Amino acid sequence: MRPDLRIEPVPFDHPDAVALRAAQRAELTARYGTPDSEPGPAPTAADTTVFLLARDAGGDAVGCGALRALGGGVGEVKRMYVVPARRRTGVAGVVLAALEAEAGRRGWTVLKLETGTEQPDAMAFYERHGYRRIPNFGHYAASELSVCYERALVPDAMNAAAIPLPWSRLGRPARRSPGAGPAAGHAHGPRKAGPALPAGGSAELA
Template identity: 60%
Template sequence: MPEVREVPFEHADSTMLRAAQKAELAARYGTHDSEPGVAPSAADVTAFFVAYEDGMPAGCGGLRLLSDDEAEIKRMYVTPAHRGTGISVAVLEAIEAFGRESGLTKLVLETGTLQPDAMRFYEREGYTRIPNFGAYVDSELSVCYAKAL
C-alpha cells in the first residue's frame, strides 16, 4: 500500500518526479515545453502530494486553485516502474480528499491527446470530458476533464 504525503512543491522528491514527467512528455510530444499557459510553481500550487512505495518516490500530483470552489489538477505522474500498482489512484484520492476538505466543489484537469492511458485513467475515476478551458482552449493536443466533488 503506497504512503501518500503532502510535500512542498520544491521538495527534492517532487522536483525529481516532475523532471521525469517533463522528460517523458518531451519524448512523447517532441518538445521540451508542451504546456500551454503558465506552468505551475511553488507560488501557485496549493497542495502537492508524493506517493512512496517501499520508501521510494513513485508518483505525484497537485492542485492549483482557479477560484474559491474550483482547482486544477497539475503534474500527475507515476514512474513507469510503478504504473498499474495503484499509485495513481492513491495520489488522486489524496488530491480529491484535500479538495473536499478545502471546500472545493469541482476539479478540472488537462491531459494530452498522446496520453490515452491518462484519458482512460481519469474516465475510470469518474472524470468527464469537458470543452478545453483556459490556456487549453486553442490547443489541439489538449483534452480536458472535470469532476464534481
C-alpha cells in the first residue's frame, strides 16, 4: 500500500480526467506519429463503466484508469496513464489493482486490454502483473500495431483486494512489485510507428 496515494472514482468528464486523457493523447501522438487514428472506438462517458483517479498526498491527480464492459463477465482496461513525474514509483500498479478490484466487485472474471508494438514498457508491465498475450480481439483484430492481453480474475483474490466505497487508499498486495507501469495506458491511440519518446518517457496509453 502506498500511503501517499488515494484512489477515487470520478465522472468521465471530470476536469482532472479530461486533463489526464489529453496528456495521454499527446504522448500517443509523439510515440506513434499520428494524432487521431485508433484501431477501435475510443471510450466515452456512455460506455465507460468506471473511471478512477489516483491522487497524491497534495490532492493532485497523478494517474488514471478505466473499465469498459465487454459482456459475459469480461471487461476491458482503458485509459491507463501516469504523469511523467510519478512514473516508476508504483502508481500504475496501484491503479491497475484498483481496476481489478472494481472488476471483481462487478462479478467480472476476465480483463482484457490492448496496447501497442511501440510500447515495450507497457507490455513488460502487464506481463509482470499476470497478463498473458492473446490474439488481437474485437476492433483490434486487424491492427498490426496492436498487442492484446488478458488476465483471469480469481474471485477470492479480488474479494481480498476490494475496499468498500467511499474509496480511500488502495495498494497492490505485497507480492506484486511496483515498477515502471503504464505511463500512459493502453495504446488505443495512434497506430502508426513514429519517433520514440525520450528515455524514461514511458507511454502505455489507452
